[in-house]
Amino acid sequence: MWHRSLFALFLFCAFASYGHAEVIDLEGRVKAVDAESRTISIERKTPKGTKTLELEVTKKAGDLGSVKAGDKISFSYDPDLEVVTKFSGGKGSDTASQNAKCRVVFSISDTGDCKLRLVRASEEKGETRRERQKNGTWVFTHFFKETADAEFFESPFGPVLNVTVDPSKKSLVFTPASPPGSANKASAVTYPGKLRVPFVVEADLEASGNDFEFQINPMPTKLSQRQAMVSIKSGDAFKHEATVRVSSMTRDAQGKPAFDPHLIEEEKISLKDPWEKSFRLPVPNVRNRDAYTLRLGSLGDSAVVLSRLRVSGTPLPSIGLSLAEKDGVIYADKVLPKSLADKAGFQVGDVIAAIGETEPKSRDEALDLMGDLPLDESVQITVKRGDNKKVFKVTPSFGK
Numbered sequence: 412m413w414h415r416s417l418f419a420l421f422l423f424c425a426f427a428s429y430g431h432a433e434v435i436d437l438e439g440r441v442k443a444v445d446a447e448s449r450t451i452s453i454e455r456k457t458p459k460g461t462k463t464l465e466l467e468v469t470k471k472a473g474d475l476g477s478v479k480a481g482d483k484i485s486f487s488y489d490p491d492l493e494v495v496t497k498f499s500g501g502k503g504s505d506t507a508s509q510n511a512k513c514r515v516v517f518s519i520s521d522t523g524d525c526k527l528r529l530v531r532a533s534e535e536k537g538e539t540r541r542e543r544q545k546n547g548t549w550v551f552t553h554f555f556k557e558t559a560d561a562e563f564f565e566s567p568f569g570p571v572l573n574v575t576v577d578p579s580k581k582s583l584v585f586t587p588a589s590p591p592g593s594a595n596k597a598s599a600v601t602y603p604g605k606l607r608v609p610f611v612v613e614a615d616l617e618a619s620g621n622d623f624e625f626q627i628n629p630m631p632t633k634l635s636q637r638q639a640m641v642s643i644k645s646g647d648a649f650k651h652e653a654t655v656r657v658s659s660m661t662r663d664a665q666g667k668p669a670f671d672p673h674l675i676e677e678e679k680i681s682l683k684d685p686w687e688k689s690f691r692l693p694v695p696n697v698r699n700r701d702a703y704t705l706r707l708g709s710l711g712d713s714a715v716v717l718s719r720l721r722v723s724g725t726p727l728p729s730i731g732l733s734l735a736e737k738d739g740v741i742y743a744d745k746v747l748p749k750s751l752a753d754k755a756g757f758q759v760g761d762v763i764a765a766i767g768e769t770e771p772k773s774r775d776e777a778l779d780l781m782g783d784l785p786l787d788e789s790v791q792i793t794v795k796r797g798d799n800k801k802v803f804k805v806t807p808s809f810g811k
Contacts, residue, residue, distance in 0.1 A: 434487045434496055439464070441482045446475040446531035447514075447685055451495065453486070464488070468495045474683055477511075479534040511617070512718060513649040513682060517641060518611040519627065521699055523692040527641060527675065529653060530685040532615045535719055541809075549786065549809070550723040555583045564600040572708070573598035583717040585623070585709040598715075599708030602722065604809040607702050607782070610724025614707070617716040618645050626706040637661060637692045639674070654679050655686075659693060702727050702782070728784045728807030730792075732757055736774035743794075755803045761794040781807075 439453040442463060449468045454461055466488065468475060472495050478484060484500035514532035519525045539560065541551045553563070561576045561583065577584045587596035616623055627639040642656040657675035660668045674690040705722070709715040731750020732743055741763045746752050763777055764770060767790055771777035784790050784807045792803050 434489050436485065436487055438483065438485050441478055441480055441484060443480055444475055444478050444533045446533055449475060451475065451478070453484070464493075466493055466495050468498070470684070472497050473499075475531060475533075511649045512615050513617075513643070513645065513653055515614045515616060515641070515643055516611065517613075517625070517627075519608055519639075519692075519703075521608045521701075522696050523608075523694040524689065525639065525657075525674075525691060526687060526689050527655065527657060528685065528687040529643070529655065529680065529682065531682055532719075535615065543786075544723075548723060548725050550721065551726075551809070553720040553722075554581065555718070556581050561600075564603060571600050574600045577716075580716060581718065582617070583720075585707075585715040585717070587621070587709060587714065597708060597710055599706060602705035602707070604729055605702040605704055605727040606722065607700055607725040607727055610703075610722065612705060613719075613721040614717055615719040616643065616649065617718065618643075618648060618709075618713070621713045621715050622710045623715045624708055624710065626708075628704045628706060629701050637671075637694055639692055649682060651683070652679060652681055655688075657690060700782075726786065726809040727782045728786045728809065730755070730781075730805045730807050732781075734763065734774050734777055734781075739773075741771055741774050741777050751805050751808065752803075755805050756801075757794070757803060758796070761796055761801075763792070764795050764800065765791075765793040767791060 437455060439455040442452040442454050444451045449470070451466055451468055453464045453466065455464065456462075472486075478498070478500075482500060484498050486498035487496045488494075489496055512532035512534070514528075514530050516528040516530070517525065537552065537554055539553050541549060543549055553560070555561070555576045557578060558576050561571065561574065564571055564574070573586050575584055575586065576582070583600075585598040587598055612625070614623075614625070622642050622644045624640060624642045627641075629638070637659050638661070640658040640660060642658070643653055645653040654677060655675060656673060656677040658673050659671040661671070671693065674692070675688055680686045707717070707720075729750075730752045731747035732752040733745035733747075734741055735744035736742075743752075743757055743759055743761045743763070746757050746759055766777060766780040766784075769780055771780055786807055786809060789804055789806045792805060794801050794803065
């Protein structure tokens with residue numbers, strides 16, 4: 412009798428194992444990949460037509476940074492769990508692309524709390540665009556296809572130094588060179604507008620043995636105000652690893668920088684998995700409306716390639732007008748050439764009588780009013796020029 416019971420148990424186990432789907436080996440073409448969330452979309456041709464699988468990828472399966480849209484791969488697939496347990500093909504995780512990308516994500520809150528995140532970046536294509544969000548913030552996404560795309564970075568806050576667009580790479584290229592009177596090899600651009608906290612910056616980088624840095628500078632810069640300096644470097648072109656460091660600095664009355672202890676000590680990290688750290692600028696932990704400029708640059712002997720830049724937050728609108736105050740009178744002390752103010756007819760010395768319907772009582776109030784103007788919406792600014800009043804209509808933009 413026990414022989415029959417044992418045989419029945421054997422049959423039950425056999426059928427139970429057979430009922431659970433085994434891992435299947437398949438081939439397909441990558442439609443989309445997200446290395447951060449470890450998800451992949453794969454198209455397969457079947458007798459019934461093309462089928463798309465939306466799957467998660469286990470960490471043991473391999474480095475998703477080695478795969479991009481359009482690659483043909485072989486993969487092991489668990490249909491019950493809908494996960495990829497192994498894959499090969501694409502660029503190959505052991506022979507990562509010479510154009511491997513690292514996405515650097517920096518965010519700052521309105522109280523000075525910051526996060527820095529590094530992940531593999533998949534190839535992303537698109538058009539330069541700006542989009543207004545429902546909460547009033549804006550998202551600016553920049554791709555670099557033509558030489559003219561570098562003109563966006565011509566900024567009143569800093570010159571373009573040894574930076575060009577390479578149409579063949581569809582990227583902004585920071586090429587080190589020695590500027591006149593300097594022994595340092597450097598290249599840099601400044602984002603052409605000011606951003607009010609909170610904001611987020613994303614940069615997709617390619618590099619080889621070079622420091623890529625970006626500075627977050629409060630505007631207007633005053634003595635003892637904190638500037639954050641984020642440094643990213645990779646000796647293997649971001650195939651496997653990167654070195655990260657975050658510093659804070661102030662400037663003295665002569666403009667000489669004074670560095671504080673590092674906010675993130677230099678750390679070598681693996682890019683096989685996303686890396687993230689939090690820190691805060693040494694500023695009062697209170698909500699503020701500070702505006703910052705973003706300076707991007709590189710130091711070293713080899714070029715850095717930036718294939719995509721995404722900035723999201725609240726930009727301060729600009730018409731290209733600088734204000735000063737003397738004896739209680741607020742006036743234009745600078746009109747940027749070719750700016751909206753210049754085209755509208757503003758002149759140096761024009762007294763600001765009203766911004767919209769409000770008559771500012773101080774330069775600070777006038778700057779606040781200018782900073783709160785709606786982007787891409789027409790506004791009236793009234794000025795006094797001698798004994799005459801003039802009303803200018805301008806539509807504030809972000810940048811120039």
